Every structure is written in structure tokens, then in C-alpha cells.
Amino acid sequence: MEFLSDIASLINSTLRISTPLVFAAMAGIFAERSGVIDFSLEGKMLMAAFVAAVGSYYLGNPWLGLLLAIIVCVCLSMLHGFASVTHKGDQVVSCVAINILIIGLTTALAAAWFGQAGLTPTLNEEQRFLEINLPFADSVRDIPIIGTLYSDILSGHYVFVYLAYLSVPIVFWIVFKTSFGLRLRAVGENPSAVDTAGINVFAMRYKALAVNGVLIAFAGAHLSTAVNANFFREMSAGRGYLALAAMIFGKWHPKTALIACLLFGFTDALQIRLQGVELPAIGEIPVQLIQAIPYILTVVLLAGFVGKAIAPNAIGQPYIKER
Amino acid sequence: MSNIVVDKSKVPWWVSNVIVPLVNLTLALLVSGLFIFIAGENPIEAVKLIIFGSFGYIQGFAYTLYYTTNFIFTGLAFAVAFHCRLFNIGGEGQAYIGGLGVFLVAINLSFLPIPIVWLLSICGAFLFGAAWAYIPAYLQSKRGSHVVITTIMFNFIASSLMIFLLVDVIRDTNQMAPHTVKLPEAIWLPSFEAFSGILGIKIRYSPLNLTFLLAIASLFFVWFLVWKTKWGYEMRAVGHNTQAAIYAGISPHKNIIIAMCISGGLAGLLGVNEILGVSHKIQAGFPAGYGFTGIAVALMGRNHPIGILPAAFLFGILYQGGSEVTFEMPNITRYMFVAVQGLIILFSGALENLFRPQIESFFVRRLNKEVNA
Numbered sequence: 001m002e003f004l005s006d007i008a009s010l011i012n013s014t015l016r017i018s019t020p021l022v023f024a025a026m027a028g029i030f031a032e033r034s035g036v037i038d039f040s041l042e043g044k045m046l047m048a049a050f051v052a053a054v055g056s057y058y059l060g061n062p063w064l065g066l067l068l069a070i071i072v073c074v075c076l077s078m079l080h081g082f083a084s085v086t087h088k089g090d091q092v093v094s095c096v097a098i099n100i101l102i103i104g105l106t107t108a109l110a111a112a113w114f115g116q117a118g119l120t121p122t123l124n125e126e127q128r129f130l131e132i133n134l135p136f137a138d139s140v141r142d143i144p145i146i147g148t149l150y151s152d153i154l155s156g157h158y159v160f161v162y163l164a165y166l167s168v169p170i171v172f173w174i175v176f177k178t179s180f181g182l183r184l185r186a187v188g189e190n191p192s193a194v195d196t197a198g199i200n201v202f203a204m205r206y207k208a209l210a211v212n213g214v215l216i217a218f219a220g221a222h223l224s225t226a227v228n229a230n231f232f233r234e235m236s237a238g239r240g241y242l243a244l245a246a247m248i249f250g251k252w253h254p255k256t257a258l259i260a261c262l263l264f265g266f267t268d269a270l271q272i273r274l275q276g277v278e279l280p281a282i283g284e285i286p287v288q289l290i291q292a293i294p295y296i297l298t299v300v301l302l303a304g305f306v307g308k309a310i311a312p313n314a315i316g317q318p319y320i321k322e323r
Numbered sequence: 324m325s326n327i328v329v330d331k332s333k334v335p336w337w338v339s340n341v342i343v344p345l346v347n348l349t350l351a352l353l354v355s356g357l358f359i360f361i362a363g364e365n366p367i368e369a370v371k372l373i374i375f376g377s378f379g380y381i382q383g384f385a386y387t388l389y390y391t392t393n394f395i396f397t398g399l400a401f402a403v404a405f406h407c408r409l410f411n412i413g414g415e416g417q418a419y420i421g422g423l424g425v426f427l428v429a430i431n432l433s434f435l436p437i438p439i440v441w442l443l444s445i446c447g448a449f450l451f452g453a454a455w456a457y458i459p460a461y462l463q464s465k466r467g468s469h470v471v472i473t474t475i476m477f478n479f480i481a482s483s484l485m486i487f488l489l490v491d492v493i494r495d496t497n498q499m500a501p502h503t504v505k506l507p508e509a510i511w512l513p514s515f516e517a518f519s520g521i522l523g524i525k526i527r528y529s530p531l532n533l534t535f536l537l538a539i540a541s542l543f544f545v546w547f548l549v550w551k552t553k554w555g556y557e558m559r560a561v562g563h564n565t566q567a568a569i570y571a572g573i574s575p576h577k578n579i580i581i582a583m584c585i586s587g588g589l590a591g592l593l594g595v596n597e598i599l600g601v602s603h604k605i606q607a608g609f610p611a612g613y614g615f616t617g618i619a620v621a622l623m624g625r626n627h628p629i630g631i632l633p634a635a636f637l638f639g640i641l642y643q644g645g646s647e648v649t650f651e652m653p654n655i656t657r658y659m660f661v662a663v664q665g666l667i668i669l670f671s672g673a674l675e676n677l678f679r680p681q682i683e684s685f686f687v688r689r690l691n692k693e694v695n696a
Contacts, residue, residue: 039471083673092410092471093622094673100615101665105358107658112362118658233658241475248469286491292483295476299458302468 008152010269015153015161016227018265020045020219020236022164024243025250025257026171027215031077032252033175034208035188035314039095040080041216042240043102044073048220050106053120053231054113056127065127066221073220074213076102081209085202088318099240107233118233120224129226131156158226160218165258167215172254184208188312191319201319219243238295245298252312260301268294330687338686340625343679344671348623348637351670355663363654376647377640383647385515385529391639392531392596395538397617398635399545400590402626406549407582408562413459413474414590415614416481417452421591423485424451425598426493426503426605433507440510445537445595452591453584455481460583464576470583482608489607502606512600532600534592541589542628548585558582590614612661616642619664622672638664 024041031038048069056065076098083094107118114120137155140147175181186194187204195201219239224231242264250257271290278284356366377387397414404411411417428447432440459473489501515531549555560568561578568575597609620638624630645660670677 079669083669087674087676089673089676091673093668096410096412096471096618097665097669097673099665100618100668101662104658104661104663104665108358108362108656108662111656111658112364112654118656238475238479241472245472245476248472286487288483288487288490292480295479295483298476299462299468299473299480302472303462303466304468 004148005152008148010266010273011153012156013269013272014262014265015165016157016265017268018261019158019161019164020222020239021243021246021261021264022168022258023160023215023219023222024240025247025261026167026254027212027219028244028247029171029175029252029254029257030184030208030215031212032247032315033188033312034184034205035191035312035317035319036081036084036205036209037091037095037316038080038212039092039241039244040076040098041244042236042238043095043099044076044213044216045220045223045240046106046234046236047076047102048073048217049224049235050110050120050220050231052217052221053123053224054110056123056225057121060127062123062127062129062221062225065225066217069221070214070217073217074210077209077213077216078206081206084318085205085209088320091316091318103234106231110231110233120231123225123229127225128229129158129160129221131158132162158222160222160226163218164222167218168254168258175254180207185312188314191314195319195321201321205319216240242294242298245302248311249301251310264294264297267297333687333690334683335686335690338683339679340630342686343675343682344623344625344630346678346682347670347675348667350677351663351666354666354670355659358662359655359659362659364652369648369652369655372648372651373640373644376644381519381524382526382529383643385526385531386646387636387639387643388535389530389532389596389601389639390642391635392535392538393593393613394616394620394635394638395542395631396589396592396596397613398620398624398631399541399617399628400586400588400614401617401621402624402628402631403545403549403558403589404582404586405621405626406555406562407558407578408565409460409463409579409582409586410471411456411459411474411583411586411590412471412618413456413477413587413614414617415610415612416474416478417455417587417590418593418610418614419478419481419485420455421448421452421588422594422598422605422609423488424448424591425594426506429506429510429599430504433510437510441512441599444510444599445592448591448594449588450591452594453588456583456587456590457580460580463583464579478614485605486607489605493605495604503604506599506603508603510599511603512595514600530601532596534596534600537592537595541592542632545589546628554578554581590617615661616664619668619671622668 024045028038028041051072052065052069055068056062059065080094080098083089084091110118110120134155137151141151175184183194183199183204187201191201223235228235243261246260246264247257249260271293274285274290275287359366359369376383378384397418400414400417401411424447425444429440429444432443435443455477459470459477462468462473463470486501489503493503494501495504512533515529516526519526549559557568557573558578558581560571560573561575565575593610593613598605602609616638620631620634624634641660641663645657648655649657
């Protein structure tokens with residue numbers, strides 16, 4: 001039975017840890033399917049975490065904090081669009097600029113406003129999201145297997161966890177089943193053909209970036225107003241890049257990207273459990289090595305040892321309308 | 324959307340290479356001033372402090388040049404890879420590993436006579452940095468994994484690896500903090516104090532050391548390599564148009580590897596300044612963001628050594644003057660200057676075309692008038 005509850009708690013933490021990755025990967029799918037590279041997921045996630053934490057602290061309601069985070073992230077996405085779609089600047093440079101700007105700005109403002117070394121004040125229960133216990137979770141816990149599945153795995157998560165997994169079929173439906181999605185994919189594959197069909201390439205890319213900003217805001221708010229009760233310096237810790245790698249590994253497709261995110265989440269959950277544990281035959285693995293596992297896994301997955309990823313055809317190229 | 328069409332051949336070089344970058348820099352600094360205001364301090368006072376801190380006294384100026392040294396290395400590192408259209412964001416990790424190279428060579432060969440141990444240590448830094456860049460380069464050219472993500476991941480991995488080594492393998496066992504023993508004093512690079520005595524100036528301490536000259540030499544090295552050798556030509560050809568380069572018989576694979584390894588090696592040289600020149604031991608996290616600053620330096624310097632030198636100097640001023648600001652203004656931390664770097668990358672990199680057409684056409688019209696009159 002103890003083994004079973006170990007597994008249950010591992011799955012539970014996998015779902016929780018994967019949540020920001022899932023939001024970020026879905027955000028990445030919108031931007032990159034439209035032909036705009038988005039390495040700035042990392043910076044936007046960090047900004048969302050900061051704005052959500054500060055917003056909830058002052059406004060007293062985590063939903064208002066989330067709303068502010070959405071507004072700010074959409075603005076950052078628009079900035080990326082302004083530089084790389086309108087002014088045809090280099091998309092990677094624009095993302096690097098946003099990431100470095102946000103790392104500096106969030107920490108500097110947290111220090112200036114709250115006087116602590118890059119921390120925001122701890123949020124109380126009113127100001128943050130709490131775990132949701134699904135109905136009857138306590139009463140069915142004792143039923144074997146189904147009880148564990150329902151009470152220990154499905155129940156007791158933050159609202160973002162449910163929203164993240166709900167977003168995957170919605171993103172799939174939008175990208176592959178609606179005319180908006182068809183145009184989105186076409187703009188990323190062959191913008192001049194789309195232009196010929198009378199659709200505004202620039203407007204499509206801006207719309208995709210707006211959706212991207214909304215989605216990534218959820219990832220940041222999850223970090224600072226749900227799993228943690230404050231913002232701290234560089235708290236996104238590379239998750240934006242991991243999500244991007246998951247998206248590439250998932251071939252720019254919501255379902256396979258979800259699987260890759262869960263894989264990252266699982267290795268992360270596993271590494272937390274492995275710390276300080278003596279493994280048979282190997283002994284204790286150094287904690288630094290264990291912590292590096294998600295990053296090493298990213299490199300290995302991206303190296304395409306599990307299949308080659310083919311990016312949208314027009315990715316990274318600014319669209320130049322012929323005169 | 325700007326619809327101004329400018330005949331590129333009529334634009335004088337100083338307009339595109341001096342005026343436009345200066346306008347972009349001014350914009351970045353104006354927005355930075357706004358941020359300082361939001362943080363609750365007076366931007367004009369901050370500028371005064373920056374100028375005093377970096378030029379106002381000889382020790383401050385020595386610090387400015389010490390930071391400049393680091394930024395020349397990391398700026399050149401980014402620029403070399405960029406000429407092959409590769410974004411080496413991994414300067415931070417390559418510098419970290421380069422520091423390991425310098426230390427291992429210096430501590431094990433410290434019995435050798437002085438210039439030889441220096442030269443070998445410099446080679447050690449270059450090779451270790453290059454080796455750390457080799458893997459992302461290989462994965463980019465052979466497996467198509469995007470170099471931005473892999474180099475970022477290699478920064479994280481380098482950090483984990485170095486902390487593991489510093490805690491468990493090469494830590495000075497007499498100390499609790501994770502750093503190594505000091506190198507023997509005989510092989511330290513001579514610092515600016517030693518020279519200042521000759522010049523008749525007396526200062527207590529400065530981190531500026533002989534590595535500054537190595538940085539200046541690296542500027543010439545990169546200029547020669549990229550613009551005057553066959554390698555450099557092939558590298559730029561691959562960067563400009565990979566298909567055309569292949570058609571001309573140039574191997575993209577080989578050039579991606581060469582460009583990234585030289586880039587990583589240059590970033591690794593930061594370790595010479597920090598370890599052989601200043602702290603004489605490896606401390607956890609010694610690259611302290613210099614690798615990322617290199618991106619801003621290179622983009623501001625338009626990826627050319629002649630531009631990188633003033634850009635590195637400007638960032639030296641910002642760093643040294645910035646530490647003066649953080650000392651005097653409680654609301655400003657050094658992270659504010661990280662944000663300033665981001666703004667400079669934004670305005671001189673991604674938004675470099677924001678006002679370029681307007682500025683260029685303005686000057687073209689004015690010059691035409693002079694010709695006609």
C-alpha cells in the first residue's frame with residue numbers, strides 16, 4: 001500500500017509541476033505556429049509571477065492579480081510583435097532583450113518597493129489561490145484504487161492545474177478545427193499565400209501573440225500566487241525554455257507537447273524525491289547532478305534522439321509585403 | 324509602418340554606424356531613467372553618480388577598465404558566433420568552465436617560469452570554454468537542435484557542475500564557503516597597482532590587471548580572423564546564406580563548429596581576468612552575468628571589434644558607476660542595471676530599425692541639398 005501511495009503522490013506532484021510548462025507550451029504553440037519565435041516565454045512567465053504577486057498583495061484578490069498579469073503579458077507580447085513583426089527586427093534578439101529586461105526589472109522593482117532582496121511580501125490566504133478539494137474527496141478515499149485516483153491524484157490541486165489540462169483540448173480545437181486556427185497555421189507556413197487570400201499577415205501574428213500573452217500569464221500566476229505565496233528572484237528558473245523544448249519535442253502540436261511537458265514534470269518530481277536517497281548499487285547521487293537532470297533531458301530531447309522535429313516553414317522570418 | 328525607401332548606397336557610413344546607434348542608445352537610456360524614477364529615485368542624480376563613480380577618481384576608473392576587460396571578451400564571443408548567424412547565449416557557462424580551465428592549468432603547472440605558465444593558463448581557459456561550446460555547436464549542426472536553447476541549458480548545467488566540483492571535489496577544505504584554494508602568489512598576473520607606482524600614482528587596490536592587454540589583443544585577433552582569413556570569410560558566408568555557401572563548397576557543419584568554439588574560447592578568457600588576475604581562486608558564480616552582458620555589448624557594437632571596444636567601455640561605466648549608485652541610492656540594486664542591459668539590447672538590437680529609415684532619409688536629403696547648392 002505504501003508503494004501505491006508513493007506512486008500516487010509522485011503523479012500528484014507531476015501534474016502540479018507540469019502545470020506552468022503546459023501553459024507555456026500552449027502559449028508557445030500560438031506564437032510559433034504563426035511564424036514568430038518566442039524565447040521570451042521565460043521572461044513573460046517571470047513578469048506574470050511578479051505582477052500577479054504584487055497585484056494580489058495590493059488588491060487583496062488573486063483573480064485581480066491574475067488579470068493584471070494577463071494585461072502586462074499581453075503588452076510584452078505586443079512589444080515583441082512591435083519589434084519583430086512591425087519593425088522586422090530579429091526575433092531571437094527581441095526575446096533575449098525581453099528576458100534580460102524582465103530578470104532585471106522584476107528584481108529591481110521588488111527591491112525598490114518592498115526593501116527585501118528581490119522578494120515580494122508573503123500573501124495571506126485571501127490573497128492567494130488555495131487547493132481545491134473536489135466533492136466527496138474525503139468520503140471516497142478508502143475505496144481501493146478509485147479512491148486513491150480520485151482523492152489523492154485528481155483532487156486537491158490549485159485551480160491552475162485543472163485549467164492547464166483543460167486548455168490543451170481547447171488549444172487543439174482552436175488550432176486545428178477553426179478557421180482562425182487554419183489561418184494561424186497558414187501564416188506560419190506560407191505567409192505570402194495567406195496575404196494573397198486577403199488575410200492580414202501582421203494582424204494574424206499580433207492576434208496569435210495576444211493569445212500567447214494571456215496563456216503565459218497563467219503560468220506565472222501559478223508560480224507566485226498558488227504553489228508559492230510570493231515572488232522571488234528568477235523564480236521561473238528556466239521553465240520557459242523547458243516548455244519551449246517540450247513544444248519543439250511535441251512537434252508544435254498540443255497533444256504531444258502535453259506529453260513532453262508531463263515527462264519534464266515527472267523527471268522534476270522524481271528528482272525532488274531522489275535527493276538524499278541512497279540508491280542500491282550507485283549510492284547517493286550528488287544533489288547538483290539530480291537538479292541538472294531536467295536541463296540535461298532538454299538537451300537530449302532536442303538533439304532529436306527520439307525523432308526529428310520540423311518547425312513551421314516561415315518561422316523566424318519577418319514578413320515583407322511586396323509593394 | 325514606415326514606408327520610407329532609402330537608397331542605401333547614398334547613406335554615409337557614419338549615419339548608419341554612429342548616428343543611428345547613438346539615437347537607439349539614447350532611447351534605451353531615456354527609458355532606463357523612467358524605470359529609475361518608478362523605483363523612486365532621481366534619474367539625473369543617478370547619472371551624476373554614474374559619471375563620478377566611473378571617472379571621478381583613479382580607483383573608480385581602474386574598476387571601469389576592469390569591467391571593460393570582461394565585456395570585451397564576452398562581447399567578442401557573442402559577435403564571432405553571430406557572424407555565422409548563431410546565437411551563443413551560453414557565454415555565461417563557457418566563462419564559468421573557462422575559469423575551471425585557467426585554475427586547473429595554473430595550479431598544476433605553477434612551477435613553470437612565469438610567462439609560460441600564463442600562456443598555458445590562457446590556453447586552458449580558451450580550450451575549456453571552447454569545449455563547453457562544442458557540444459551545442461555539434462548538436463546544432465548535426466541534429467538541428469536550436470543553439471539558443473541548448474546554450475541556455477548548458478549555462479544551467481555548467482552552474483550545477485561547477486557547484487558540484489566546488490563543494491565536493493576542489494573545495495578549499497579549510498574553508499566552509501564553496502571556493503578553491505588560492506593560486507600561489509608568484510603566478511598572479513601583475514595588477515594596475517604595480518604599474519601605478521611607476522607612473523607616480525598611488526592607489527590602494529584595483530582589480531585592473533594585465534588581462535586588459537589580452538582583451539585589446541583579442542579585439543585585433545577577432546578582426547583579423549573574421550575579416551582577413553579564409554575561415555572568417557567562410558564563416559560569414561555560412562551566416563549570410565547557408566545554401567549559397569554549400570554551393571560554393573563551404574561546409575556549414577565545419578564552420579558552425581569553428582565559430583562556436585572560438586566564441587566559447589573567447590568567453591572562457593573571462594576566467595583569466597577573474598582568476599589569474601583578480602580573485603586567484605574559483606568562487607561559486609564568478610561570471611556574475613558578464614556573459615549575458617556580452618550580448619548587449621556585441622549588439623551595441625554592431626558585432627565589430629571597433630564598435631565592441633566603446634560598447635564594452637560604456638558597460639564598464641554603467642557597471643562601475645552603477646555600483647556607486649547602488650551604494651548611494653537605497654532603492655536601486657544592481658538588478659536595475661540588468662534591466663538597462665535588456666533595454667539596450669531591445670533598442671540597439673531588436674528595434675534598431677525603429678527610426679533608421681527616418682534618420683537615414685533625413686541625412687540623405689540634407690546632403691543632396693548641399694550637393695545641389
